[in-house]
Each structure stands twice: as C-alpha cells, then as structure tokens.
Amino acid sequence: MQVHAFAPTEALAPFVRTFEIIEAGDAGEKLLIPETGLILGFRYAGSSSLVEGAARLEVPDHVVTGLRATARRMVTAAGSGIILAKFRDGAAGAFFDPPLHQLFGATLPLEDLVDPRAVEAASAGIRAARSHRARVDALERFLLAQRARRDWRADPVVDAALRAIRADPGALRVAPLAGDLGLSVDGLEKRFRRSVGASPKQVASILRLRRALGAHRPGTPLTRLALDAGYYDQAHFIRQVVAAVGVAPRAFLHAAEFCL
Structure with a gap:
C-alpha cells in the first residue's frame, strides 16, 4: 500500500x-x-x-x-x-x-x-x-x-475549547472549561458537538490515543507512552486501547497493522 x-x-x-x-x-x-x-x-x-x-x-x-x-x-x-x-x-x-x-x-x-x-x-x-x-x-x-455555497463562520467558543483540548487532552475537565468560556456544561457540549462532531471528552480521548500510538517505538515502555500522551497511568491507557481496538496495547502494537 x-x-x-x-x-x-x-x-x-x-x-x-x-x-x-x-x-x-x-x-x-x-x-x-x-x-x-x-x-x-x-x-x-x-x-x-x-x-x-x-x-x-x-x-x-x-x-x-x-x-x-x-x-x-x-x-x-x-x-x-x-x-x-x-x-x-x-x-x-x-x-x-x-x-x-x-x-x-x-x-x-x-x-x-x-x-x-x-x-x-x-x-x-x-x-x-x-x-x-x-x-x-x-x-x-x-x-x-x-x-x-455556504455562509459559514467558525464558532469562536468552540475554537477556544479545541485549543485547550489540543494543548493538554489529559487535563480536560469540562465544567471548568465551560466556566472559563462563560457557558454552562450543557451549553458548551451542544455547541461543541454541533461544530466538531463529538463531545469534548470524546475528542480528548481520541487525541490521547493517537498521540500514544504515534509515539510508540519498539522498546518504549507502556507507562512512558501513557504518561506522555496524558493518561493518568498505564491502566488508564490499557483500558482505552481495549475499548478502541478490542485488544490490550502490548498485543496490538506488536501485531496489528494500523493507520493513524
């Protein structure tokens, strides 16, 4: 390919x-x-x-x-x-x-x-x-x-939320972020989902996963991958990989052919 x-x-x-x-x-x-x-x-x-x-x-x-x-x-x-x-x-x-x-x-x-x-x-x-x-x-x-054909403008509140999530997806707390942006949690969630296609937590979760998988090199400890990508610990990383791809990260990273 x-x-x-x-x-x-x-x-x-x-x-x-x-x-x-x-x-x-x-x-x-x-x-x-x-x-x-x-x-x-x-x-x-x-x-x-x-x-x-x-x-x-x-x-x-x-x-x-x-x-x-x-x-x-x-x-x-x-x-x-x-x-x-x-x-x-x-x-x-x-x-x-x-x-x-x-x-x-x-x-x-x-x-x-x-x-x-x-x-x-x-x-x-x-x-x-x-x-x-x-x-x-x-x-x-x-x-x-x-x-x-479309009269579209980016939502500045959503853009600000995205910048915060990209900067540190592991630190996302929706309620404090919504407060910083002058919105309720429900208000931020609705605007974000309409503009981005998923919730703030879902986007942060995808970003963490992609960063961890993209940083993997043979011999890299799972704990280092997890912490550098913003997970609380190795167990948190393992749970998300299993939820996303169906197998634990050690088996997945050594056997699977995947596209980032």
Missing part, C-alpha cells in the same frame, strides 16, 4: 489538514484509528469494505466518515485507489449542512450530503486525472465550490 500526502492550497488550509492518495497494489487489511476530523473520500479504482463482526459492509465510492470512538477494520481490493480529504477538527461544517454530531459513527454516501450532480462531476474529474496532483486539484475545485 502506498500513501501520498499533499498539503492543501492556501484557500483550503484553514479547513483541510491534508489530502492523501492511497493505492493498494495487493489486497490488504488495515485497522483505521479514530481521527478528530471528518474524512471525505473519492474512490477512483477498485473497492473496499468495512469488517464489523461477521459482516462486511461495502464502502461507497464517494464517502463521508464521521468521528467515532472505535477503530474500523478496512479490507481493500487489489488495484484500488482513493483520494481523501482529512478535515481539521471543527472545520467540516464549512462544507456540510447537518450538525456534525449527526454523523458520529457513520459512513455515508457523499450524495446524502451534497448535490449528487456535483459529486458525479468531481468524481469524473478525479477518475480522468492522469496524475496524483491532478486528482488533488480536482478535489480542491469541488471543495472550493461547496465552500462558496
């Missing part, structure tokens, strides 16, 4: 963290670790499916994935290719109408959220592209057109 990353242009940089083109020469299976931003994808070759228990669910060729608390197992056919836009946390609302918490845990056809004619036109441009750069350009044109 080959992954090619592209930075967004200046106009999209406030909204898109990165573009990725993923191509699979051979069939394969990967575990996808939860992310803090929505993901949009256009498949231009092959197919993929999600494995959930004994079921395999075909992934739409044009897809939006909401935030989720648990990892997903993805099976990709040989010869597949997909381009992804990975949105910054709290920024996907510039492109989609529903409150983002309605997409939590969902994997939906993009046509459910965007005019199918615009989706098909973008898909045709991506399929016809002769280079990865041209595919990214086609996806950027689609996103810029969607952005131009």
Whole structure:
C-alpha cells in the first residue's frame, strides 16, 4: 500500500489538514484509528469494505466518515485507489449542512450530503486525472465550490475549547472549561458537538490515543507512552486501547497493522 500526502492550497488550509492518495497494489487489511476530523473520500479504482463482526459492509465510492470512538477494520481490493480529504477538527461544517454530531459513527454516501450532480462531476474529474496532483486539484475545485455555497463562520467558543483540548487532552475537565468560556456544561457540549462532531471528552480521548500510538517505538515502555500522551497511568491507557481496538496495547502494537 502506498500513501501520498499533499498539503492543501492556501484557500483550503484553514479547513483541510491534508489530502492523501492511497493505492493498494495487493489486497490488504488495515485497522483505521479514530481521527478528530471528518474524512471525505473519492474512490477512483477498485473497492473496499468495512469488517464489523461477521459482516462486511461495502464502502461507497464517494464517502463521508464521521468521528467515532472505535477503530474500523478496512479490507481493500487489489488495484484500488482513493483520494481523501482529512478535515481539521471543527472545520467540516464549512462544507456540510447537518450538525456534525449527526454523523458520529457513520459512513455515508457523499450524495446524502451534497448535490449528487456535483459529486458525479468531481468524481469524473478525479477518475480522468492522469496524475496524483491532478486528482488533488480536482478535489480542491469541488471543495472550493461547496465552500462558496455556504455562509459559514467558525464558532469562536468552540475554537477556544479545541485549543485547550489540543494543548493538554489529559487535563480536560469540562465544567471548568465551560466556566472559563462563560457557558454552562450543557451549553458548551451542544455547541461543541454541533461544530466538531463529538463531545469534548470524546475528542480528548481520541487525541490521547493517537498521540500514544504515534509515539510508540519498539522498546518504549507502556507507562512512558501513557504518561506522555496524558493518561493518568498505564491502566488508564490499557483500558482505552481495549475499548478502541478490542485488544490490550502490548498485543496490538506488536501485531496489528494500523493507520493513524
């Protein structure tokens, strides 16, 4: 599997963290670790499916994935290719109408959220592209057109909450944070979930998990990974890994193929 990353242009940089083109020469299976931003994808070759228990669910060729608390197992056919836009946390609302918490845990056809004619036109441009750069350009044109149709402004309170969570996800206490921002806990929770797609605690939990897994190197003690990522202790880290991926971290880190 080959992954090619592209930075967004200046106009999209406030909204898109990165573009990725993923191509699979051979069939394969990967575990996808939860992310803090929505993901949009256009498949231009092959197919993929999600494995959930004994079921395999075909992934739409044009897809939006909401935030989720648990990892997903993805099976990709040989010869597949997909381009992804990975949105910054709290920024996907510039492109989609529903409150983002309605997409939590969902994997939906993009046509459910965007005019199918615009989706098909973008898909045709991506399929016809002769280079990865041209595919990214086609996806950027689609996103810029969607952005131009929406009168969207970032919520400054939510942005402040996100900055606090990113700075130290292990220290999050929702009630003091809400008080610092002049809101009730319920008021902060509702605004945050609508704009980001998950609760403050869920986002902090995803960030801690990603930081710990991203920092892992052979021989790194689990206690060091846990404390550096903001967990109370090693036991706290183990509980979250088991909840997110289904197995304890030592077995998972030594055996699993996963994508951050």
